[in-house]
Amino acid sequence: MTVAVCPGSYDPVTLGHLDVVRRGAALFDEVVLAVATNATKRPLLPLDERVSLARAAVAGIPGARVDVVPGLLVDFCRDVGATVLLKGLRNGADYDAELPMALMNRHLSGVETVFLPADRSVAHIASSLVKDVARHGGAIDDLVPPGVADAVRARLAARP
Numbered sequence: 001m002t003v004a005v006c007p008g009s010y011d012p013v014t015l016g017h018l019d020v021v022r023r024g025a026a027l028f029d030e031v032v033l034a035v036a037t038n039a040t041k042r043p044l045l046p047l048d049e050r051v052s053l054a055r056a057a058v059a060g061i062p063g064a065r066v067d068v069v070p071g072l073l074v075d076f077c078r079d080v081g082a083t084v085l086l087k088g089l090r091n092g093a094d095y096d097a098e099l100p101m102a103l104m105n106r107h108l109s110g111v112e113t114v115f116l117p118a119d120r121s122v123a124h125i126a127s128s129l130v131k132d133v134a135r136h137g138g139a140i141d142d143l144v145p146p147g148v149a150d151a152v153r154a155r156l157a158a159r160p
Contacts, residue, residue: 004028004084004114005077007069010035011043012148013054014130016122018061020088023116025063032080033058036069044131044155057145074109085113090123131156 004024010017010033017033024031035051037043043050051066058064069076077085085105087098095115102113125143134140134152141149 001029001081002084003030003032003080003082004086005032005034005073005080005082006086006088007034007036007073007076009038009041009043009127010050010054011041011045011127012050012130012144012152013057014122014125014127014144014148015142016088016090016118016125018057018145019119019122020086020116021058021064022061023119024086024114025061027114028084028086029063031061031064031086032082033064033066034069034073034076035066036073045151049151049155053145053148053151056147072108074105074111077105077109077111083111085111087113087115088118089115090118090126 006021006024008017021031021033033054035047035054037047047068051068054066058066067080089095089098105111105113130140130143131152134156140152
């Protein structure tokens, strides 16, 4: 059984993320959408809410589940029996950012990274852009799974 881990902060989970999970589920026996904390980012949504929204979003994808990365990603991969990291790429900048991480993960653990190019229909979607559009009152409902837009708007409204 091949387990692939699709890591990210998922702040918030988007239709682009789900595209990668769906396509990955067709390639691997199981895809774990792994919600991680990035020390260089200040998330809008707390971890428990990101996990809850992600679980609702993947509920209809056979072979997909959500889990939290408590520490080092390669340790998480070992703990869940994953031999593959699954990453979506929207453009060359994504590749440039992801390649050093892929090489380090392979160096540390032997885990290989598989890159899936984004589908054109979602290649413009990034969590940071979704939050920026929402901050300025723009519509994000067609960029995220059901329930996510309401959660983002509520969290933004609660901020000073």
